[in-house]
Amino acid sequence: MAETQRSEQRFLPRYRTALKNRQQQENLLQFQRAWARDREAAFADQQFGELRTRLTAAKNQILDDLDGWLKRFEDAARANGVTVTHARSARDACEQVLTICQQVGARHVIKSKSMVSEEIELNHFLAAHGGTAIESDLGEWLVQLAGERPSHMVLPFIHKNRRQAADLVRQATGSAPDHSDVPAVVHRARDAIREHFWSATVGLTGANALVVEDGSVLLVTNEGNADLTVTLPQVHIVLAGIEKLIPTLADAAVQLRLLARSATAQRLTVYTTFIRRPPAHHRLHIILVDNGRRNMLADRRYRAALRCIRCGACADTCPPYQVVGGHVFGHIYSGAIGLVVTPAHHGLAADADPQSLCVSCHACQTVCPVNIPLPQQILDRRSEVVASQGMPLTLRAMIEVWKRPSAFDRAMRAAALGSGPLRKAGNWVDLPAGMSSLPMLNAQASWRSFSAPAAQPFRELFLTRGRRQSDGRFDSALSGKRIALFAQCLTDRFWPEQAAAVTDVLRALGAEIVFPERQHCCGLPALDAGDYVSAREMACQTLEVLEATGADFIVSGASSCVALLKHDLLHLFEDVPVWRHRAERMGQRIHSFTQLIAEEAGLPHGIWDNGRHELVTYHDFCQSRHVLHELDAPRSILTALLGCQVVELPEVMCCGFGGARSGLYPEVSRAIGTRKWESIRQTGALTVVTDNPGCIAHLRSMLHRQRGPERVLHLAELVAERLV
Amino acid sequence: MERQELRVEFEASARRAGMRVIAVSRATLTSASKQLFEQRILGFEESPARYLATPTVREQYPGLFSCLDARIVETPSEEVTTQAVGLCVAMLGIAETGSVLLAGEQVQERFVWLGPRHVIVLLPETAIVATLEDGLYWFTQHRETGAVTLLTGPSRTSDVERILTVGVQGAEEVDVVLLTSEEEGEVG
Ligand code: SF4
Ligand code: SF4
Numbered sequence: 001m002a003e004t005q006r007s008e009q010r011f012l013p014r015y016r017t018a019l020k021n022r023q024q025q026e027n028l029l030q031f032q033r034a035w036a037r038d039r040e041a042a043f044a045d046q047q048f049g050e051l052r053t054r055l056t057a058a059k060n061q062i063l064d065d066l067d068g069w070l071k072r073f074e075d076a077a078r079a080n081g082v083t084v085t086h087a088r089s090a091r092d093a094c095e096q097v098l099t100i101c102q103q104v105g106a107r108h109v110i111k112s113k114s115m116v117s118e119e120i121e122l123n124h125f126l127a128a129h130g131g132t133a134i135e136s137d138l139g140e141w142l143v144q145l146a147g148e149r150p151s152h153m154v155l156p157f158i159h160k161n162r163r164q165a166a167d168l169v170r171q172a173t174g175s176a177p178d179h180s181d182v183p184a185v186v187h188r189a190r191d192a193i194r195e196h197f198w199s200a201t202v203g204l205t206g207a208n209a210l211v212v213e214d215g216s217v218l219l220v221t222n223e224g225n226a227d228l229t230v231t232l233p234q235v236h237i238v239l240a241g242i243e244k245l246i247p248t249l250a251d252a253a254v255q256l257r258l259l260a261r262s263a264t265a266q267r268l269t270v271y272t273t274f275i276r277r278p279p280a281h282h283r284l285h286i287i288l289v290d291n292g293r294r295n296m297l298a299d300r301r302y303r304a305a306l307r308c309i310r311c312g313a314c315a316d317t318c319p320p321y322q323v324v325g326g327h328v329f330g331h332i333y334s335g336a337i338g339l340v341v342t343p344a345h346h347g348l349a350a351d352a353d354p355q356s357l358c359v360s361c362h363a364c365q366t367v368c369p370v371n372i373p374l375p376q377q378i379l380d381r382r383s384e385v386v387a388s389q390g391m392p393l394t395l396r397a398m399i400e401v402w403k404r405p406s407a408f409d410r411a412m413r414a415a416a417l418g419s420g421p422l423r424k425a426g427n428w429v430d431l432p433a434g435m436s437s438l439p440m441l442n443a444q445a446s447w448r449s450f451s452a453p454a455a456q457p458f459r460e461l462f463l464t465r466g467r468r469q470s471d472g473r474f475d476s477a478l479s480g481k482r483i484a485l486f487a488q489c490l491t492d493r494f495w496p497e498q499a500a501a502v503t504d505v506l507r508a509l510g511a512e513i514v515f516p517e518r519q520h521c522c523g524l525p526a527l528d529a530g531d532y533v534s535a536r537e538m539a540c541q542t543l544e545v546l547e548a549t550g551a552d553f554i555v556s557g558a559s560s561c562v563a564l565l566k567h568d569l570l571h572l573f574e575d576v577p578v579w580r581h582r583a584e585r586m587g588q589r590i591h592s593f594t595q596l597i598a599e600e601a602g603l604p605h606g607i608w609d610n611g612r613h614e615l616v617t618y619h620d621f622c623q624s625r626h627v628l629h630e631l632d633a634p635r636s637i638l639t640a641l642l643g644c645q646v647v648e649l650p651e652v653m654c655c656g657f658g659g660a661r662s663g664l665y666p667e668v669s670r671a672i673g674t675r676k677w678e679s680i681r682q683t684g685a686l687t688v689v690t691d692n693p694g695c696i697a698h699l700r701s702m703l704h705r706q707r708g709p710e711r712v713l714h715l716a717e718l719v720a721e722r723l724v
Numbered sequence: 725m726e727r728q729e730l731r732v733e734f735e736a737s738a739r740r741a742g743m744r745v746i747a748v749s750r751a752t753l754t755s756a757s758k759q760l761f762e763q764r765i766l767g768f769e770e771s772p773a774r775y776l777a778t779p780t781v782r783e784q785y786p787g788l789f790s791c792l793d794a795r796i797v798e799t800p801s802e803e804v805t806t807q808a809v810g811l812c813v814a815m816l817g818i819a820e821t822g823s824v825l826l827a828g829e830q831v832q833e834r835f836v837w838l839g840p841r842h843v844i845v846l847l848p849e850t851a852i853v854a855t856l857e858d859g860l861y862w863f864t865q866h867r868e869t870g871a872v873t874l875l876t877g878p879s880r881t882s883d884v885e886r887i888l889t890v891g892v893q894g895a896e897e898v899d900v901v902l903l904t905s906e907e908e909g910e911v912g
Binding site for chain 2: 034136156185190250253271274276
């Protein structure tokens with residue numbers, strides 16, 4: 001516990017400092033926007049999916065027999081005259097580097113960017129032993145002068161500005177051009193770094209890949225500093241993780257295509273160098289570092305993370321990363337992959353806080369060139385943190401109530417009653433002015449309103465409306481079908497009108513709707529909190545209730561629950577074959593409202609077109625896009641069935657809700673929500689449509705502070721409007 | 725792919741990567757004078773202080789090597805590179821990326837395309853291949869080669885506020901002189 005407190009003390013000040021770093025936020029915002037656009041253009045000439053399947057297969061081949069491939073690589077490298085050694089731990093690797101330096105009498109090491117050297121904290125180690133390591137990558141050199149760590153794997157200095165760069169150059173060289181002339185500052189830095197290339201006896205690099213076929217080391221840079229590092233000093237040390245192997249040069253070509261496009265949206269990095277042998281009379285020494293990698297290899301949950309090629313894309317697309325930067329969103333490795341690998345290299349405590357920032361939007365997995373299931377792995381790390389340290393008390397209390405249907409029912413009814421006096425139209429509650437002057441409440445409440453539970457939950461509304469027969473006003477393939485509705489616990493209590501809209505639409509299509517009364521919660525809040533035990537318990541209850549309906553279809557207007565029932569449960573029940581099988585079967589039966597209407601209802605073009613061509617924009621709920629891959633379905637409903645004009649959002653991203661994250665980190669939630677609203681406003685649409693209640697609640701909670709858009713609707717609500 | 729198609733794709737890719745591509749017939753280059761090379765082919769306004777060349781230039785283009793009074797650098801140093809122009813021969817050009825594949829066993833050779841601010845790469849049109857795999861296949865076939873660099877443009881960084889700066893650690897300018905077998909069309 002003492003360790004946890006210490007780590008929190010380190011984390012929270014870092015978090016608060018990052019929130020104040022507007023420069024970082026602005027740099028990252030501009031970068032993320034440009035990166036998304038440029039990356040898409042860079043992949044226009046290449047099939048991302050096909051390339052990633054090939055590279056993933058090549059990396060898996062290595063992981064399936066790592067020792068065999070290591071042996072082959074070592075044999076090939078030694079045949080080239082290269083010295084290859086193994087380091088089990090960070091300390092072991094540092095000592096090996098020191099020994100090599102001592103053997104050649106070198107005190108200074110010139111380095112090209114190497115994440116492994118950051119991981120093992122080599123610079124500190126050498127400094128403690130009377131040596132110095134000088135970074136030669138421009139950004140790394142500046143970060144080193146600032147006494148900091150890189151905040152991004154590809155753009156280490158992204159958290160700082162040009163003025164700070166010029167100051168650092170001045171401090172190092174005695175003079176610097178005016179900060180407004182960035183190229184001049186950069187060139188001054190270059191001249192300073194050049195001197196070190198000439199004076200160093202030892203050059204140290206990482207490796208972008210180690211090619212088993214011929215024992216070569218792949219190095220890529222845009223600056224050319226790695227090439228200078230390996231050419232001028234007489235000794236070249238490569239520090240590489242054991243997972244860096246790749247079978248052939250042809251596989252390396254695939255990696256290069258993906259790496260350059262994913263990292264910097266280039267077709268190829270400027271200097272792409274394969275080294276089999278050092279230049280004549282020089283020495284090459286490769287240190288293969290384990291430092292926790294074999295443990296990851298042995299752990300089925302995290303093994304796929306060893307496929308990582310360190311492109312940084314998972315950070316470049318990550319919404320919370322943009323808000324807090326890499327010094328908070330990660331430890332030494334940052335971004336999604338940082339949240340996954342940190343415990344392997346630096347212990348679970350180092351990850352305890354950073355991992356809790358992930359909003360599970362799944363954007364990272366979509367862009368990962370080796371398809372690492374990062375969001376799932378981050379949740380697995382969260383579950384480890386919870387198992388070893390527990391979870392925040394408020395969250396614990398919430399889950400304990402949530403997982404018990406009767407306690408949840410009582411709590412919701414009490415909240416409905418208690419919020420009465422504060423309640424405004426649409427069941428919104430604002431904190432009284434006096435209360436929001438408290439900083440903690442201010443962070444939570446100054447920028448949004450809160451939903452209050454409805455006076456009557458949907459389960460009661462359904463009973464009163466349940467007697468209504470399906471009216472079958474519209475001919476459809478759903479006519480006569482029995483459809484079980486999974487309302488979602490929150491929709492049931494807070495937003496019953498959304499479940500009512502789903503029901504009304506399906507009834508209008510001639511379906512018979514059943515509402516399994518014992519339904520409660522699919523387990524998503526517990527899963528999101530990292531409490532897998534409670535999540536399983538809740539999921540089992542839901543599966544039992546839904547299985548018993550015997551309906552033709554099971555449908556939910558809550559796509560988050562659909563994603564959980566279709567996908568997350570397979571992982572949650574990985575070691576419980578009976579339940580996994582039941583989850584698989586449920587996955588085939590459950591549909592989102594959107595998918596059911598688009599794919600199963602067989603509706604004619606223009607069926608609900610009112611002729612007004614309403615201008616709308618569509619927000620893809622993250623998991624509808626990245627997990628369920630329901631991209632066309634909502635758009636075809638909006639355009640083909642309703643006759644709407646859909647203006648696409650300029651930025652594809654999360655709304656900032658992220659379940660409990662929006663309560664744990666309200667500043668991050670607010671920043672992402674604000675970015676989302678900026679994007680919505682740019683479309684000029686007055687109506688925002690989506691199909692997940694969490695996003696709707698979050699967007700609506702900020703709506704009345706926005707200029708422009710007037711309403712946020714569930715897709716079912718928009719359709720229901722057209723029924724009358 | 726036909727040679728002509730490869731050449732067109734290579735030129736487009738190389739230019740996109742920020743390199744200048746100048747097509748000139750092999751015959752013209754072989755008989756070129758310093759003045760012709762510098763002014764008509766490369767469009768230099770002033771002669772550089774010196775040329776640093778790889779031994780391959782001397783072996784394959786002795787006329788050019790001697791008319792430029794190029795030097796093979798014995799000991800690389802900052803002084804010899806400050807005003808020098810690097811001159812080397814590419815083993816291959818890669819149409820997909822516009823890269824030139826450079827190989828050299830000695831520090832002195834590799835330094836020619838790493839050190840100077842301006843690098844000129846001679847590339848026979850017949851040495852253009854289609855893809856990265858084709859380029860790396862050459863490396864698998866040449867086991868005796870210690871290292872290859874696919875150079876794809878001038879050195880660059882966007883580390884400070886994402887502002888692109890060219891010529892950071894390596895070359896600021898990279899010119900590819902594409903040697904064609906055509907008789908006419910001295911300067912492309
Ligand atoms: S799931 Fe979303 S929030 Fe989490 S690491 Fe990936 S991109 Fe970031
Ligand atoms: S996890 Fe994937 S996206 Fe992230 S750095 Fe590694 S390869 Fe790139």
